[in-house]
Amino acid sequence: MNSKKVADMFGLSVDTLRYYERIGVIPPVNRDENGYRNYQTHDLNWVFLAKSLRSAGLPIESLIEFTALAGLSGTQNVAEAQKQILNNQLQEMDKKMAEMKKIRAILQYKVDTYDEHLDKFKSGELTLENVEKLWEMKHSLAD
Structure with a gap:
């Protein structure tokens, strides 16, 4: 080809x-x-x-x-070195995916509660001073 x-x-x-x-x-x-x-x-x-x-x-x-x-011709060390490169990337990807899962949960929460929060701001129930603290919630959202 x-x-x-x-x-x-x-x-x-x-x-x-x-x-x-x-x-x-x-x-x-x-x-x-x-x-x-x-x-x-x-x-x-x-x-x-x-x-x-x-x-x-x-x-x-x-x-x-x-x-x-x-x-390089097939010694065990070569195969292990190649496998280690792949394993390192797999571990890095797992970390990124776990972080993305947390971020996705936060985004889903924001989408699910958007209208409710907007209504609460319009009614005065929520203000800039008493709004939720997302950084404190993110652990419970993604787990």
Whole structure:
């Protein structure tokens, strides 16, 4: 598959694909007799993985390290190092998701109580001085 089709398939630019290959985010792609990149299934897996991990926040440097490790012949240390990179990102993602869950609960609370709060402000029952303290509520909202 050529670069244009791969770029379209994954929602990337051809320049991004070339950049990923040039800096080592994905391994070198084999070329056909005319010198054009010819992406095979394993190349597509690398592109998909790189795009997914970048979307998840994995730094370019970690992707380069992960890919470089893949090029080393299979010692247990290499496999463990690659797995550790993935585990580190998984832990980081879990932290972000837990925080997003808390923020989502606060937003849902605000949406659910918006009209009620607005009515209370209009009636004078709530004022700027006696409004709820969201920072004190957020723990109970998200748990």
